[in-house]
Amino acid sequence: MDRLFRSRRSTVYSTKGIVSSTQPLANAAGTKILEKGGNAVDACIAVAAALAVTEPASTGIGGDCFALYYSAKEKKVFGLNGTGRSASKMSIDWLKKNHPQHIMPNLRFKSESVFKVTVPGAVAGWCDALGKWGSGKVTLADCLQPSIELSENGFPLSQCSADIWQGEVERLLQMNEKDENLKLFLPSEDWSAPKTGDVIINKPFAETLKKIAKGGKDGFYSGEIARSIVKELNKRGHPMTTQDFSNHTSTFVEPICYSFLDHKLWEIPPNGSGIVALLTLGLIDSLNRNGTIELKSMKHNSVEYLHLIIECLKISFRDSDQAVSDYEYFKKKFEADFHSDAEQLLSSKKYFDSRSSLFHPDHAITNKEMKEGVPNDMFKSDTVYFTATDSEGNACSFINSVYHGFGSCIIVPEHGFALHNRGGNFNLNPKSNNCLEGNKRPYHTIIPGMITTESTTNPAADEEELYATYGIMGGYNQPQAHVQVYLNMILFGMDPQEALDASRISLFAHPEHKKLSDRGEGSDGPSSNDITCVGVEDDLDPDVVEGH
Template structure:
């Protein structure tokens, strides 16, 4: 490792194992994942069990009422590490079939048009896709050695018998108590708020009997228990009482989608993402633009200094261009033909790269999405698990904001996501709210393979719109700078956000970093002051994140394949910005 990275001292050591690793934000979830591997489950089985455990232990971040996405690196021949392929699962739910923008305007703005769905609106609730995603991943990709109920029972036991809450989970939990209180004024019992009207402090012992009941019902009957039984009925009753239009048919008709992941060749590696309606496309566009800048000799990737002003400026501008395109092209592909091949073509990426100046920032008042050659047609808690087969699962499950909408399904002890907030309400726009449509989605698992199709890394970085920006940084950290997983995670990151000027909202795409003309660059402390001053001189609006505000850059988990001479070895890192760790299976 270059001495250059000694200025970013690791908070934790990189973890190594020759049999498998579980890496998540919660220690109890890690322990459950290891139990499943010990029972003969594969990385997918363990990922489902970890997801269920995180529902219990980190409910502000994820839940039964959320969505999931997954990438699975599968070997066709377990004895041949070059026989792998990357498979994808979109476990996102859809808007109510009969909902319209007018319903939102009537509820929140006296019938007059508005650009966005409020984050606590009942109309931000879409059909939760996570449970179908868990079950479908298990059925199609699981080992076949365990029953579905065996994967969920450890989480149900935690919820039923109780568990001590970790430090950062406690902080996020307690910060959401005002929302939970306001959103559920008539709740007879709220499992997330104690008798004193507070959330748990670090180390407090909590239980959630209703969610244990829910998990066991799903474990016994599979996804049908959620989408056609009393759980669906409870959700519809809860949302309809607030004037939503979700119906039992919306739940009964829900399906997961197995998808072909999209990929980009970057240097000597292939980077894989879930296709739209996920916004992994942003990361691939940014990486492709950076590659084209290198190809045209406007930059030399091998000479760029990590986190220098020149380096950060290039990454910031490339990511911004990715977001401008996402405002047009990240939507439900069932509602719009998305020219993925054209967007990721060298000719298009080269053309977009020409918009980047090394002397100034992109003009946010005039910049918009690009149009690829018409000849091209296209046919958000994060954790990762690897196993002794040489396979890996990159998995993400989320309710979006803290406890999602904050709307509690009291009978079963979970809150509903607010993913619908990433629709816009501008009729005719790509990502406008429509009945039965999947929204622009921020949660994205990542995967990297070598040029010979062997596994390089399974990785991800939760954090809303921070995710593709952080994916770009991790790919460069690992493949260009040679960082270990833990060094990549520990190094200071940057993210992008809009300046939240609602009057300047374009009403396009999602509620992302380029929805307004001014994009704010948020840098973690640890980046040199001279670099910050240089970025500001180029025109960037820069904020420095310190202390707990560093949570804005999300929490990463990375497992890298470092096998040598035919011996399987994994190296892994886990984010110090979360409570968990990377834990080896022995």
């Protein structure tokens, strides 16, 4: 059933830290850790694990994660890429030879392909974030204990989680045998989804979490859990090996940023798509600087304002086809420094002025006519976001996902969780930087965000003051929402609750043109085919919608 959401929440304030997620039970888990003396990172790991229990259609240990960490002591922003890689034996040629039916004409995977499964990076990301940035006052076992208790004793299913769950029944039935493993997720006699308020118990998952609590990363990547995952995938024809699991590593990264309106928006560099938000701000900045628009005179969510946002996002998504890929992969294989290239791109007025020249205040850009614009040749749905701060002023912006509802919908026998299908964001075009290859990370839609200002006490020291830690869920909507919420707060002066509640637009690729005009480049995002659609929230002014 469709429900119109209208918030009546007021902004929450605290001097001892705040935990924010989609689930009160997960918030309680994070708060417990803060009360034990843990910091913002410790709290986020507890929240991540609790959401894996309470919202398994959206997240879990079968998925990936990213994190941004603001250190109040160092006054700097740090990043973690906790995403997994493809199987070492995987390639386009291997797929063509062994499973050509999984390759669609638009050079994407078929919808329910097992080969979309990559090594899950979430557990390593949790452990590595805890080890590098955690307080040291709580253990991994402490952080996982609330989730173990939720799994063993049961929890009442929330309305939002139940709605998502209901929508994935057909896929769960399609991808699994009707046995005790599937019964954990479809517990009714008629194999239907649980309903709002139903108490969910998943004791196999509790035992899985206990193994991770005891063994840490090795408990997931080098033991029984990894062997069970590989066995299930191999049974379905996937070339994943236990060596692929034992070789997995997280990557600590230097975040990228764009400075606009005296604030900086920070994002994880590619293979995450946060650069789309930064490119969009850069285009708006260029148009404002060159006098094409007068940003500060625009009214919030007016026709001209939304036209500006939509057109700049279209250009940014088009350029992300080149700019978003696995930078670490290319550095190891070709010694190519894509990270420096990305930083140069974000500081290039020439690039932004050139691309912003495509903007016209009176008509829309057509994707068919819009050419790629990144000057350097080297570039050629369901998720959970949560964040926490602590009494010392540290902040952690964290996102964890299995991609589509229950990811691949492939349940790991006797372990109580499903594997993600993030590899579906690879394309199968060998000319693309984001093409499928072995030991490679795909284009990622999940992105945590953070906003800072320059230090007022010591501006020469290259220090940052935290302004906001935030993120918005929803596939390709995420960088779009980052831009809109950023401007809501910085340009229009909204408080955090108002900025999140304000009506937004979201671009997506026309579904009927995916096979007709998909270029097979980059991701299958909003600018991937000839026609970009614009989704609007229900309470956006109808006159504005008609006016656009």
